[in-house]
Amino acid sequence: MSPEADAEPQTRPLVTIIDPCDKHREHLRRALNGRYSAAAFQSAGDAVRALATIAVPALILLDERTSSSGGTAGLETVWSDPLLRDVPVVGLAKTEATDFVRALRARGCLVLIKPFPRDKLLMTITSSLTQSIEAQWDTIEPVQRSALKKTVAIFNEVPNLILEGKPIPYSDVRDSCACLVEAVRHRNFDALLDSVKGHDNYTYVHSIRVATFLSHFGHELGLRGDDLLTLATGGLLHDIGKVSIPQAVLNKPGRLNEEEVSVMRGHVVLSVDMLDHITDVPRGVATIAAQHHEKVDGTGYPRGLKGGALNDLARMAAIVDVFGALTDRRVYKDPMPPEAALDLMTEMQGHLDQRLVRLFRDMLLDAASALRSV
Numbered sequence: 433m434s435p436e437a438d439a440e441p442q443t444r445p446l447v448t449i450i451d452p453c454d455k456h457r458e459h460l461r462r463a464l465n466g467r468y469s470a471a472a473f474q475s476a477g478d479a480v481r482a483l484a485t486i487a488v489p490a491l492i493l494l495d496e497r498t499s500s501s502g503g504t505a506g507l508e509t510v511w512s513d514p515l516l517r518d519v520p521v522v523g524l525a526k527t528e529a530t531d532f533v534r535a536l537r538a539r540g541c542l543v544l545i546k547p548f549p550r551d552k553l554l555m556t557i558t559s560s561l562t563q564s565i566e567a568q569w570d571t572i573e574p575v576q577r578s579a580l581k582k583t584v585a586i587f588n589e590v591p592n593l594i595l596e597g598k599p600i601p602y603s604d605v606r607d608s609c610a611c612l613v614e615a616v617r618h619r620n621f622d623a624l625l626d627s628v629k630g631h632d633n634y635t636y637v638h639s640i641r642v643a644t645f646l647s648h649f650g651h652e653l654g655l656r657g658d659d660l661l662t663l664a665t666g667g668l669l670h671d672i673g674k675v676s677i678p679q680a681v682l683n684k685p686g687r688l689n690e691e692e693v694s695v696m697r698g699h700v701v702l703s704v705d706m707l708d709h710i711t712d713v714p715r716g717v718a719t720i721a722a723q724h725h726e727k728v729d730g731t732g733y734p735r736g737l738k739g740g741a742l743n744d745l746a747r748m749a750a751i752v753d754v755f756g757a758l759t760d761r762r763v764y765k766d767p768m769p770p771e772a773a774l775d776l777m778t779e780m781q782g783h784l785d786q787r788l789v790r791l792f793r794d795m796l797l798d799a800a801s802a803l804r805s806v
């Protein structure tokens with residue numbers, strides 16, 4: 433059969449739905465709408481045949497009713513296909529106590545017990561994609577692997593520890609960023625940036641890219657030691673407050689309305705509040721979080737700081753943040769080519785410090801490898 437594919441931009445990760453029930457397939461497709469593209473099939477065999485000519489999906493949702501033998505035959509069909517065997521599968525089942533669920537758990541796959549709300553479906557997909565991407569980090573070079581594993585752990589732990597009222601020693605955060613600085617110091621970050629591309633936590637992907645480019649920028653400008661670490665840590669945590677922004681606003685696949693813009697802008701104050709809970713956090717880290725959306729002409733937020741009132745580290749962070757946002761892949765847009773992003777940034781006279789933009793541009797044009805990796 434021909435797949436029921438969405439007529440959506442393919443910038444969204446493709447999720448394959450395999451479910452024999454027409455109504456349930458449609459229900460799942462609607463639940464994914466806005467976050468993922470979907471290709472739906474009645475059987476695993478149909479999916480294997482069609483996907484060979486479409487694209488390898490980021491994830492497969494497979495219902496236990498896919499085959500009369502309780503879903504395990506569907507799993508075997510998927511797992512014996514060379515293109516699909518490494519694609520993460522999320523199983524949809526009525527109860528835990530089945531061979532289908534046991535087979536999935538044995539491979540480390542996640543299972544959703546029906547019925548489940550949309551939020552739980554989306555959260556499970558995110559967890560499964562994240563788990564799959566992070567598992568691939570085991571195959572990259574040790575310095576990059578440490579940088580990613582330690583920074584993602586810090587990124588995930590900081591909000592939880594804050595909610596639990598536990599203190600966070602800055603030394604833990606600094607150690608995670610030291611690995612990142614080390615990877616960047618060796619100009620060894622192509623694989624590092626490639627390795628986070630499919631990660632489903634956009635804020636982490638954006639933050640690690642900002643931290644990486646900021647470390648490189650700082651290193652090229654002569655910063656070393658604690659100063660460079662402050663810059664990298666500021667990059668990693670500059671948007672940490674976004675973990676408290678509702679997903680519906682954070683991942684909205686379109687223009688934000690006035691109220692949503694104001695919620696989104698609130699991430700700056702949230703980030704600064706969170707950083708207050710890190711013991712002995714350097715002032716530069718907090719300043720990067722507080723000022724990265726300020727503009728040199730005073731039209732930025734939250735304080736409308738102007739010219740000389742803007743900290744140098746925050747000016748650098750603002751440049752890298754804009755570059756990151758333009759060249760990031762989002763659910764609603766393709767990444768802008770780096771050269772086009774740099775051209776656009778030279779026109780942002782009132783926003784960005786143009787002396788630093790020129791230095792950033794020269795640095796990136798010098799590092800052709802960095803340009804290839806974005």
Ligand SMILES: [Fe+2]
Binds near residue numbers: 671724725
């Ligand atoms: Fe931000």
Ligand SMILES: [Fe+2]
Binds near residue numbers: 642670671753
């Ligand atoms: Fe940002």
